[in-house]
Amino acid sequence: MTDPLDELKRAMDRATPIPDPARRAANLARAEEIFERAQGLAAAPRPTHDRPTGWAGLRNGAGRMFAALAARPALAATTGLAALSLIVLVPLIREGGVPLLQPEDPLSGTMVAQDGISIGPAGGEVAEIAAAPAAVEPPSAPAPAAAVGSPTDIADTESLDIAPRVRSRRSTAADPEVELALRAESIAEAERIGHDGTGRPGSETFAHADPQPLRVAAEEPVSTFAIDVDTASYAFVRSTLMHGFLPSPEAVRIEEMINYFPYEYAEPEATGSPFRPTVTVLETPWNRDTQLIHIALQGRSPAVEDRPPLNLVFLVDTSGSMDDPAKLPLLVQSFRLMLGQLRPPDQIAIIAYAGSAGLVLDATPAGDRTAILAALDQLHAGGSTAGSEGLHLAYQTAERMAAEGEVTRVILATDGDFNVGIADPDALEQFIARKRQSGIYLSVLGFGRGNLDDATMQALAQTGNGQAAYIDTLSEARKVLVDQLTGALFPIADDVKIQVEFNPAAVAEYRLIGYETRALAREDFNSDKVDAGEIGAGHSVTALYEITPVGSPAVLSDPLRYAEPREARQDFDGELAYLRLRYKEPGEAESRLIEFPITPGMGAADADTRFAAAIAGFGQILRGGRYLGTWFYPDAIALAEANTGDDRFGYRREAVTMMRLAESLAD
Structure with a gap:
């Protein structure tokens, strides 16, 4: 009686291609290239001074590790490999076709088969063990042209680029080179899903600042x-809620x-202050016994034809981690939208750092859309970090483009x-601050999860007198780079500071809502050397x-027991x-x-x-x-809906939807 497993073994033997050393070497080289591009290895340590430390850092690291191990592509790849290996190895074991392993050779550190052939280091890559069936003598008859795992089929892997383009799982046990490529894909996809796709809090880094405290006006009457x-x-916050999580408070x-x-x-008015x-x-919505002071600043909106020429230098991250639809592809789409808002006198330059470093496009008139779009299409993510001169090159290019009466950013x-080439965070901020004095602004756009x-985004944008924005959708890109382009790129007032002195005779206590990372000392208000925020054309600011x-x-x-209460002026x-x-007016020092x-x-x-x-x-x-008492989501929703x-x-209306979603997640 014929054993079905024997028939299966003979069928698989017939489908096994003849070993090709040249093909093996080429596939291994290709797989290593893909692996490097997926990993995005750094040539130098990245600054991590503001990353969570202690238990918080350990929690983040463990969370990322488990997210990667539990990702669906990784589980699918390993489970499929195990099942396929079982099908191949069971009949071989029945016929004695697989060498039994002896204890480790203490001198070589390798496992040795009964016939004395070295298998490889103990605990080595699965791909090396999976190559064992290739040692079986192939049949003399050529394999069918359409056979699974044939050389024609395996040649398809030459088109492997970046995950998720790799989708075929065909006969990986018979070809360890392809398995190595798929392993690189699984790692890349698991990292994207575990980090970007979940949106879970705890995987990002934010500037830590305690909420604004309640202050007694008689003791601290000035807020700056x-x-x-x-x-x-x-x-x-919107991105986190849409992924089904409440944001962490520091976010x-x-x-x-x-x-x-x-x-x-x-x-x-048309003349005077900008x-x-x-x-x-x-009246305060959440407390009838307190009041809100609403301070609004509205910037002047010049006509498009009256705005000065604009010089833009795009400094684009092209590291391996940017290989995600919500990152580099969205970035390129966003810049495409922006092009339609620029005028012929405007200029654009593009510089890439990390994966592909250097000047991608020198200063080019905005009207030359063909050259600009072609340069954007050249950007691709992957490879090891090679951006040691990224920021320097960006500012050098900006300085060459700058001219009197123009805006350069x-x-x-x-x-x-x-x-971007300056590892020390303090040195990076000092470098940007020096360039800010020359009239070159810096804005930062964040993509992906x-x-x-x-924390670094905020610090760099604040130091560079620019804006920090997070772009998670093409709609957000349109808002930032199209609808609000003029306000985002054309400053009308620099180093804007607000100081409020409260009258202790009328105000017992006060607190500023927000602005924790923007607090200034009282004496900083009158110092023109202290940097502050900018207002762009048409921008509004609320406090x-x-x-x-x-x-x-x-x-x-409660009143103090031992301190004498300060007398408030009654006049x-x-x-x-x-x-x-x-x-300050842009370009002015006073x-x-x-x-x-x-x-x-x-x-x-x-x-x-x-x-x-x-x-x-x-x-x-x-x-x-x-400080809200019993005022909660239903109250916020009702107030927002009515206004x-x-x-x-x-x-x-989108904000109301976010409130409803947060209410559901809180339950």
Whole structure:
């Protein structure tokens, strides 16, 4: 009686190709190339000074390891390999075709077969063991042309590039070279799914800052901070919620969530200050015994034809980790959208760092779309880090492009790899600060998940007088680089600082909502050497204070026992606070001052001010809601829904959807 396994063995023997040493060498070289491109090995250590340490770092590392091991492609590849190996090895074992392994040779460190042939190091790669069936004498008859695993079929692997293009799992046990390529693919895909696809909190790095504390006006009457026009936090929170997770508190910067939205604030006059401040005092939604001071700045919007020529240098991360649809491909699509907004006098240069380093496109007029698009198409992710001169080259190129009366800006686009040639973080910030003095701005765009170094993004953008934005969808790219292009790239006021002095006779306590990473010392307000934020053309900036009036039952601090209470001047009893703003005209070294008092009932609350308050409440809920009492998601949703106003782009309705999603995840 014929054993079915014998028939299976003979069929597989007939399908086994004749060993080809040249093909083996070529496939191994190709597999190693793919593996290197998938790994994106660095030539030098990347700065990790602001990464989590201790248990937090251990948790992140363990989380990434388990995510990679549990990824579906990795499990599928290993399970399939095990099953196929079993089918091949069982009949061979029955006929004695597989050599039995003897104990390890103590001198060579290898496992030795009964016939004395060295198999390889103990615990070696599975691919080497899987090559054992190739030692079986092949049949004299040629294999059928269409046989699985035939040389024609294996030749298809010459087209292997980057995962996920590798999809075939054909007869990998008979060809260890292909198995090595598939192993590289599995590692790359597992890393992408484990880091980028989940969106789970804990895999990113954020600047740590404690929430703004409640302050007693009689003891600390002055609050000083730099404005912030970044929007990265809101987009990151949205991405996390859409992946089914609540964001970690440190990822939530309330001022960036508020400033994400366009508002219809009163615009400045055609002459005079480049922006107009507006103050509104209204009841706090979450506490009827306190009030909100809503401070809004609206920048002037020049006509497109009146804006100065623009010089842009794209510094693009092309490391292996950028090989993801939400990273380099989205980045290229985003820049394509942006091209349509540029004018013929504008210029563009493209520099790549990491995977493919160097000048990809020298200064080119924006009207030469063919050359620019061709250069963008040349960008590809993969390979080892080779960007030692990336940032230097970007600024050198920008300096060559710069001219009097023009705006020059470097745009760094990355998923978190800041290995741009200056390893020391402090030296990197000092370098950018020096270049800022020469009039060259720096903006940072973050793409993808899993490797995002938000802390460094914020630090570099703040130092470079630029904006930090996180782009997770093509719609967000359109918002940042198309709808708000003028505001993002054309500054109208530099080093904008806000200082509020509260009147202790009227205000018992106060707290600034957000702006934790933008706090300044009181004396920094009058120092023109201290860097602060910029306002772009048409940009709006919002800041909110919650104040507790004197005599309110909401006062939380008891009077001091031993210190004498400070006498408040009574001749300003009609004022809540005094607002001061400082700014510089672009290119100027001396700041200008705007100042006026804030009085009770100032301004009229409208849909814009109430919606900003709803977003402020939403952000506080995500950070723990210490001062909100029983005010929770339903209250934030109701307030936001009632004040969507003229939501032309649907951003406010999207925010309501995010609130509902966060409410569901919190349950």
